[in-house]
Amino acid sequence: MSRTALVTGGTRGIGAAISVGLKEAGYNVAANYAGNEEAAKRFTEETGIPAFRWSVADYGACAAGIAQVEAELGPVDVLVNNAGITRDAMFHKMTPEQWREVIDTNLSGVFNMTHPLWSGMRERQFGRVITISSINGQKGQMGQANYSAAKAGDLGFTKALAQEGARAGITVNAICPGYIATDMVMAVPEAVREKIVAQIPVGRLGEAAEIARCVVFLASDEAGFITGSTLTANGGQYIA
Numbered sequence: 044m045s046r047t048a049l050v051t052g053g054t055r056g057i058g059a060a061i062s063v064g065l066k067e068a069g070y071n072v073a074a075n076y077a078g079n080e081e082a083a084k085r086f087t088e089e090t091g092i093p094a095f096r097w098s099v100a101d102y103g104a105c106a107a108g109i110a111q112v113e114a115e116l117g118p119v120d121v122l123v124n125n126a127g128i129t130r131d132a133m134f135h136k137m138t139p140e141q142w143r144e145v146i147d148t149n150l151s152g153v154f155n156m157t158h159p160l161w162s163g164m165r166e167r168q169f170g171r172v173i174t175i176s177s178i179n180g181q182k183g184q185m186g187q188a189n190y191s192a193a194k195a196g197d198l199g200f201t202k203a204l205a206q207e208g209a210r211a212g213i214t215v216n217a218i219c220p221g222y223i224a225t226d227m228v229m230a231v232p233e234a235v236r237e238k239i240v241a242q243i244p245v246g247r248l249g250e251a252a253e254i255a256r257c258v259v260f261l262a263s264d265e266a267g268f269i270t271g272s273t274l275t276a277n278g279g280q281y282i283a
C-alpha cells in the first residue's frame with residue numbers, strides 16, 4: 044500500500060515540485076496552500092493532486108485541515124514542512140508585524156503542522172518529517188533577520204525532535220536550499236539578484252526539482268538511518 048504525504052505550501056514553487064516528485068515516486072499526496080486559490084486550482088487540474096486550504100500559522104486550522112486530509116487520504120506518513128514567506132527589510136526598517144508574520148509561518152507553522160501528526164506517527168511506528176529550511180538559516184542574510192531567525196529555528200527543532208522520534212521509527216530532517224528559481228527569489232530586486240547569483244559557484248540558481256529529489260530521498264524507507272540531519276543544496280554558495 045502506498046504511503047501518504049502532505050506538503051505544506053505544496054501548490055507553488057518548491058512545494059509544487061515536491062508534491063509532484065512524491066506523486067511520481069508512488070505516494071498519495073495532499074498539497075496544502077494558504078491563499079492563492081487560482082494557482083491551487085490550476086495545480087490540481089494539471090497534476091491530479093488534491094489541494095487543501097488553511098494557514099500553517101493557525102494551530103486550530105492545521106489540526107482541522109490534517110483531520111480532513113486523513114479522512115480523505117488516510118494517515119499521513121510523510122510531512123513536508125515547506126510553506127514559507129518572506130517579509131524582507133533591513134532591520135532598522137523592519138516592523139513588529141513583519142517579524143511576527145515570518146516567525147508565525149516559517150517557525151511556528153512547523154510546530155503547528157508536526158504536533159497534530161506526531162502521536163499518530165508514534166503509534167504507527169513510522170514517520171518522516173522533512174522541513175525546508177534555508178541557506179539563510181545557516182549563514183544569516185542581511186535584510187532577513189526575521190527569516191534567518193525562523194529558518195535557524197527550524198534546524199534546532201529538527202535536531203531536537205529527531206532524538207525524540209528515533210525509537211518510534213520517525214526520522215526528522217531538514218533541507219537547506221540555496222537560491223532556487225521560484226517566485227520568491229524572482230521577487231528580489233534584479234540588481235540584488237545578480238549579486239546573489241555571482242556568489243553561487245555553480246553559476247546559476249537552483250531548480251525546484253533539485254530540492255524535490257532531496258525530499259523523495261529522505262522520505263524513502265531506505266533513508267531510515269538518516270535523522271537530525273541537514274541536507275544542503277545551494278550550488279556551493281555556503282558550505283556549512
Ligand code: CAA
Pocket residue numbers: 129131132133176177178179184185186187190220221222223227228231232234235238239
Ligand atoms: N546579497 C548581496 N547584497 C545585498 C543583498 C543580498 N542578498 N540584499 C541587499 N543587498 C545590498 C544591496 O545590493 C544594496 O547594496 P548597495 O548599497 O551597494 O547598492 C544594499 O544591500 C542595500 O539594499 P537596498 O538598496 O535594496 O535596500 P532597501 O532598504 O531598498 O531594501 C531589502 C532592502 C528589502 C532587504 C532588499 O535589498 C532585498 O530584497 N534584498 C534581498 C534579500 C534577500 O536575499 N532575500 C532572499 C529572498 S529569497 C529567499 O528568502 C529564499 C531563500 O531561502 C534563499
